[in-house]
Amino acid sequence: MENFEFVSPTHFVFGRGAESKVGTELAHRGAQKVLLHYGGQSAIKSGLIDRIKASLDAAGVGYVELGGVRPNPEIGLAREGVALCKEHNLDWVLAVGGGSVIDSAKAVAVGAHYDGDIWDFFETKQQTEDVLPIAVVLTIPAAGSEASKNAVLNNDELQRKSGYGNNAQRPKLAFMNPELTFTLPPYQTAAGLTDMFAHLLERFFDDVGAVPVTDNLNLSLMRTIRVEAPCVLAEPENYDARANIMWAGMLCHQGLAGVGRHEDWATHGLEHELSAFKPEITHGAGLAVMFPAWMEYVYPENPARFAQYGREVFGLVTTGDPDADALNAIDETRAFFASLGMPTTLEELGIHEEDIEKLLPTLKANKGEPFGSFKKLTMEDAAEIYRLAL
Ligand code: NZQ
Ligand code: ZN
Numbered sequence: 001m002e003n004f005e006f007v008s009p010t011h012f013v014f015g016r017g018a019e020s021k022v023g024t025e026l027a028h029r030g031a032q033k034v035l036l037h038y039g040g041q042s043a044i045k046s047g048l049i050d051r052i053k054a055s056l057d058a059a060g061v062g063y064v065e066l067g068g069v070r071p072n073p074e075i076g077l078a079r080e081g082v083a084l085c086k087e088h089n090l091d092w093v094l095a096v097g098g099g100s101v102i103d104s105a106k107a108v109a110v111g112a113h114y115d116g117d118i119w120d121f122f123e124t125k126q127q128t129e130d131v132l133p134i135a136v137v138l139t140i141p142a143a144g145s146e147a148s149k150n151a152v153l154n155n156d157e158l159q160r161k162s163g164y165g166n167n168a169q170r171p172k173l174a175f176m177n178p179e180l181t182f183t184l185p186p187y188q189t190a191a192g193l194t195d196m197f198a199h200l201l202e203r204f205f206d207d208v209g210a211v212p213v214t215d216n217l218n219l220s221l222m223r224t225i226r227v228e229a230p231c232v233l234a235e236p237e238n239y240d241a242r243a244n245i246m247w248a249g250m251l252c253h254q255g256l257a258g259v260g261r262h263e264d265w266a267t268h269g270l271e272h273e274l275s276a277f278k279p280e281i282t283h284g285a286g287l288a289v290m291f292p293a294w295m296e297y298v299y300p301e302n303p304a305r306f307a308q309y310g311r312e313v314f315g316l317v318t319t320g321d322p323d324a325d326a327l328n329a330i331d332e333t334r335a336f337f338a339s340l341g342m343p344t345t346l347e348e349l350g351i352h353e354e355d356i357e358k359l360l361p362t363l364k365a366n367k368g369e370p371f372g373s374f375k376k377l378t379m380e381d382a383a384e385i386y387r388l389a390l
Pocket of ligand 2: 143195196198199268283
């Protein structure tokens with residue numbers, strides 16, 4: 001078991017009506033005036049933004065609005081958020097939405113007391129404690145950003161998508177009402193399921209041996225997602241299924257499912273280049289394509305680990321041949337993502353063979369070389385994995 005540090009400062013308010021407590025919980029923590037940050041349409045259409053405003057008004061918490069965060073959020077809008085925080089002396093950032101809104105809120109919170117450009121943090125990874133506190137009303141279980149230390153932003157001008165990790169930007173408050181996820185389109189539900197499952201895979205497959213306390217938690221979350229996934233897709237208003245998935249999404253990425261391990265994160269790196277190159281690509285859909293390809297390429301490093309995963313998550317019977325067991329587990333993974341309605345090839349995402357070379361320079365800039373842990377990958381390896389995914 002490797003050394004680790006772990007901090008998780010988030011206060012969770014979970015269940016029906018959770019969002020009605022936004023105003024009182026913020027007021028209780030001394031919030032005076034917040035940036036109310038949200039996405040394109042869904043939270044307005046559902047009336048959620050109006051309910052949040054009513055809750056803030058009733059508690060005497062002021063707000064300035066900034067909507068319009070797009071999926072794969074762009075740094076430009078976060079810069080506008082920073083300017084609003086400075087102009088109005090805002091003291092909290094309240095994100096209402098999914099990973100994209102929350103990540104944009106994190107960038108705003110980091111930049112609010114910074115004199116330079118917030119993209120600096122994504123370039124240099126410099127740490128700061130001077131971050132505005134963040135509250136979240138989650139509307140889609142997927143990225144796990146409601147408790148994670150990461151923000152991932154696109155910079156369209158540079159055609160980059162980069163992550164920035166800092167414990168100081170973990171949300172202080174997260175309101176999680178599973179009913180808010182009833183309105184998700186099936187594709188977004190499926191992409192979210194894929195993303196949270198991928199967060200477990202990234203942590204399970206690395207170059208550290210068994211860490212049972214961590215691994216068993218991880219495997220149990222994978223099994224839960226596998227069982228609940230068809231339920232939320234078949235019955236979008238099944239409260240208990242939605243609730244289990246919503247809480248699982250948080251547990252998959254707040255950190256506990258990987259402590260004591262190195263973790264891999266090569267596949268997320270490979271995907272982020274896809275959604276930087278084409279921001280219309282949904283992160284989870286990109287992962288559904290890339291994960292089985294990465295698995296096929298790397299499994300010979302440790303087929304027994306894949307066999308264990310196949311046994312414990314998909315109930316596969318051991319054949320006695322570790323390579324065959326590993327390949328069966330990979331087939332099950334691909335079939336699971338396909339059963340959710342996710343794409344299986346890069347072509348389906350509009351990425352073609354001639355695009356692969358264009359992805360490599362920014363991949364190298366973001367991840368360095370070699371990258372990954374289960375198998376250390378060069379850019380040649382990365383190109384090969386993209387080709388396997390075509
Ligand atoms: O913009 P609106 O109209 O709200 O629509 C959104 C958006 O189109 C819609 N949506 C959200 N809640 C809804 C809803 N539609 C109907 N009903 C609801 N209740 O769903 C679409 C996707 O939203 P988005 O926030 O983009 O989804 P997600 O949570 O999957 O976030 C994806 C982003 O998070 C990053 C990804 O790379 C991507 O940029 N990630 C962030 C991580 C982190 N911060 O720790 C880790 C992840 O690995 C990931 O990289
Ligand atoms: Zn992810």
